[in-house]
Amino acid sequence: MRCDESEVMLHALIDGELDAGHARDVEAHVAGCAGCAEKFATFRTMHDVMSAAPLKEIAPAHLRSRIEALMAVPEGRIVSMRQFLRPTRRSFFGGLAMGSALSGALAASLVFAVMRGDQEQTIAEEVVSAHIRSLQAGHLMDVETSDRHTVKPWFNGRVDVAPPVIDLTAESFTLLGGRLDYVDGEPVAAIVYQRRKHVINLFVAQHLGPKHPRPNAKSIQGYNCRHWTENGLDLWAVSDIVGDELDEFVQKIAGSLRQTPSTT
Amino acid sequence: MADDAVAEQKRMRTFQAAALPHLDDVYTLARYLMRNTQDAEDAVQECYLRALRHFDSYRGPAMKPWLLAILRNVCNAEFARRSKEELPTDYSQDESLGEEMPMWQEPQASPEKMMVRQQDTATIRRLVAELPEPFREAIVLREMNNLSYQEIAQVAGVPVGTVMSRLARARAMLRAAWNAAETVTTRPGPAVASGTTS
Secondary structure, three states: OOHHHHHHHHHHHHOOOOOHHHHHHHHHHHHHOHHHHHHHHHHHHHHHHHHHOOOOOOOOHHHHHHHHHHOOOOOOOOOOOHHHHHHHHHHHHHHHHHHOOOOHHHHHHHHHHHHHHHHHHHHHHHHHHHHHHHHOOOOOOOEEOOOHHHHHHHOEOOEOOOOOOOOEHHHOEEEEEEEEEEEOOEEEEEEEEEEOOEEEEEEEEOOOOOOOOOOEEEEEOOEEEEEEEEOOEEEEEEEOOOHHHHHHHHHHHHHHHHHOOOOO | OHHHHHHHHHHHHHHHHHHHHHHHHHHHHHHHHHOOHHHHHHHHHHHHHHHHHHHHHOOOOOHHHHHHHHHHHHHHHHHHHHHHHOOOOOOOOOHHHHHOOOOOOOOOOOHHHHOOOOOOHHHHHHHHHOOOOOHHHHHHHHHHOOOOHHHHHHHHOOOHHHHHHHHHHHHHHHHHHHHHHHHHHOOOHHHHHHHHHO
16 A cells, blocks of 8 residues: 555544455554554544544524424414413403402403413414414415515405515515414414525514504514504514514514505 | 324424434534534524425435535525625635645654644634635534544535545644644743743
């Protein structure tokens, strides 16, 4: 064996990749060649040091939870949350009416506060689930086009609002298309945008949680959510982009909604 | 409908059990290919989405190299997109850069400098990160992802012979950088000496 062959083969020997015959050949050459023996010792030490060092990176927890969420068992596309939400609400009121010693006014304000927070959280979780579902194969778009004049009429008769479809391509939020989704048991319009590799779902419906004139920020399972009310519509923006960028998106959408008051 | 849901549930569980244990490996390669945390995380997420999409047609090889091959495609697609859309980055994907380098540098170095000594984990990571492609990828797949030559060949889409020569070259470059780093880090001698004399 020549030295130039040995220089390559000795790595295969270090990595345990050689069969017995080739291993013997390399060992024989190394035994009789000071230069190659030296290289062999050096590279074996380097390999041993690297093997012993904890070089493998650990995926950060927020990334892991995002990946786990992708693998969450998807519910059917049409899930009526109402079916199991209604009974719990009824029993909540029922229980309160039966056993409460609180004054009527106090009880009412408490119920209002609890319901408000509760409902916002429940819907936020559903909206995030809908976002995650949408990322799975073939679920992102029902109508796939960057032309807002195609997206908007598509929703006619499918949802009971005319959702604003705003082209923000110039703002580097690319319009990908639209989708019919279901949140809280009601059909909602989902308008899909993209920034770099990140998908943003903008859910629009007449009533989707308590009204928020100013954007309300939440983070669920590593996804950022913004909920606000504009022109009487509830809007939810969900994405894995950083909060600042999602705020920018919300500002752009809200800004152009204000320029074109009520329906467009 | 119910059967579909059960089948889908089963499919997700199978995928999760097969793919999730390799998340750290996928993330590690992503860190070295993309070189920044945010891009690496995006690439990992895209990799798992694609894997999930193609899981039905997955028939082997082993899950780890399959995922790493997908990740590599994701990263390359991202580089291709950037080179089209933005200013070219300095990521050198050019093999000729390495070909021109001698296999064994500084042969006149003194014998005691030839041996490699202990380096801390952070330094090793930095030295590996500074290697040019495709040598960086080869050494990460071998030393960090612990793949066999055959598996590295599958991930990188090259013959095993190419894997062998890339690894030989990668280690030669790494060794040169390793020893150079050592001379820098073993310098604070005078500071200690001046401290004891006062």
